[in-house]
Amino acid sequence: MPNDATPDPYADPLAFGQRMQILRTHRGLSRPVVAGLLGMSPSWVKQIETGQIGMPKYTLVLRIAELLRVRDLSDLTGDQSAQVDLFIGPGHPRLPAVRDAVNALTLGENREAPSAEHLAARLSTAWAARHEAPNHRQVVGELLPGLIRDAQLATRQADTASDRRAAQAVLSEVYSLSQFFVAYQPDSALLWRVAERGMVAAQESEDPHAIGVAAWLAAQAHRDSGHFDAADAMTMEALGYLERFLPDADDRTAAIAGALQFEAGYTAARRGENGSAWGWWDKARVTAGALAPGYYHPITSFSQAIMGAHAVTVAVELRAGGESVRQAVAADSVAIPSRPRLARHRIEEARAYQLDGQAETALATLEKAHKAAPETIRYNGYARRIVLEETESRFPARRRRAAALAEQLGLLAA
Incomplete structure (x- = not known):
């Protein structure tokens, strides 16, 4: 019987090249674009996808997985015995409590809700704590359950239309903070639920800033998927x-x-x-x-200081190794006041150095990222990919350095 359905890329016995082609097509990327971003030729991509060339070496498989946003390496390779999560970090101990708060209805609570002004002040404190703490997920994870329940309750108890809009604006921002916490954890359904609720609350608030933030986060969720x-x-x-x-x-x-x-x-x-x-x-x-x-925007980190870091990201995503390093050297990372954002910038710098063939410098830069905010690098798929790649280095000293960092990130856990 003829079957016009798209093959399931995760079902055996699809070969590596077939999986790559299906995942590439799903991402809407052409062969020339993928070839350019990998530094290969379009004919090489075609030969891989049609099976004329077998699975490439492990380091290149990791780069293909990164480019195609493959969350588990086995989805690309088909080897279910070697599952490696690339863009999903470990579940944080505070995740269940945050999930419970998001799912709660607050219908049976008789206590009086805090005012929107009080909640906004708590939110400001929470954002400041996130930027200042190296273990920012732990700090935010402790604050979120109470903030979520109180903000939900405030919207239910609002007496006037203006009070309700103000409460919805705060609730939307609480969901924005929640999305930072939930991102790259093993509960994608919760991430989308938080993103959608944040957008609904923002629209109900009619606050341009709240709507912009919710859209900014939703766009990231779409792109990362x-x-x-x-x-x-x-x-x-x-x-x-x-x-x-x-x-x-x-x-x-x-x-x-x-x-x-x-x-x-x-x-x-x-x-x-x-x-x-x-x-x-x-x-x-x-x-x-x-x-x-x-000025430094507390949610997006947008500022004059961040534009250098953004330039590094653009160059890295375009796979321009030399330009990436030039932008990394030019960026004033010291001016980034947020520890997790600084760590993210260090990771982007590490990607630049690895693209440029400076693997030792890339590892040293990841070590700086770990020092700035361990919980940022532990949940970052790009950092995890670089570390895993360098554990396969032919240089013993580099392998040992990468293995030590891999152990710190929990990548060598049984």
């Missing part, structure tokens, strides 16, 4: 909505517009669209330049 078109649609719709508010916008609203502009560039870079990626980065740079000196 490989849905580039959905990420672009979300970003462009949010930018179009915010445009009317920008002439008189305060710094935080202007900053979320700038963060969305960079997101458009980030997605373009992931597609391999060089001109569009740098064009959007330049628009974001102009927006950042109009912010008050020293």
Whole structure:
């Protein structure tokens, strides 16, 4: 019987090349784009996908998995005996408590809810704690259950339309903080539930800043799932909505517009669209330049200081090794006041150095990332990929250094 259905890439006995082709097609990437981002030729990609060439070496398999956003390496290789989560970190001990709070209805609570102003002050403290703590997931995970329940209760008890909108704006931001905590943990359904609830609350609030933040996070969720078109649609719709508010916008609203502009560039870079990626980065740079000196958006980290780090990310996603290193050298990482954001920047620098063939420097940079915020690097798929790749190095000293870092990240756990 004829069957026109797309084959399941996770069902045996599909070969590596077939899995790669199905996953590439699902991501909407052409062979020339994948070839360019891997530093190979389109004919090589075709030969791999058609089985004329067998599975490449392990280091290249890891890079293909990163490019295609394969969450478990076995999904690409078909080897179920060697499952390695690349873009999903371990479940945090506080995850069940956060999940329970998100799922709670608060219907039976008779206590009086805190005011929106009180909740906003607690949120500000929580964001500050996240930026300052090396173990930021632990800190945020302790604060979130109470914040979630209180913000949900506040929306239920609001007496007036204006009070309800204010409570919804706070609730949306609580969900934004929750999304930072839940990201890259083994509960994708919870991540999407938080993202969707955050968007609904933001729209109910009618607050441009809240809507922009929710869209920024939702676009990231779409892109990290490989849905580039959905990420672009979300970003462009949010930018179009915010445009009317920008002439008189305060710094935080202007900053979320700038963060969305960079997101458009980030997605373009992931597609391999060089001109569009740098064009959007330049628009974001102009927006950042109009912010008050020293301003730092507490949710997106958007600021004048972050644009150097963003340039590194664009170059890395375009797989431009030399340009990535030049941008890394030029970026003023000391000016990034957030420990997790600084650690993320160090990881991007490490990607740049590895692309440029400077593996030893890449490992040293990852060690700096671990020192800044261990919980950032432990949950970062790019860092995990580099470390795993270098544990296979032909140089014993480098293997030992990578193995020590792998042990710190929990990658060698049984």
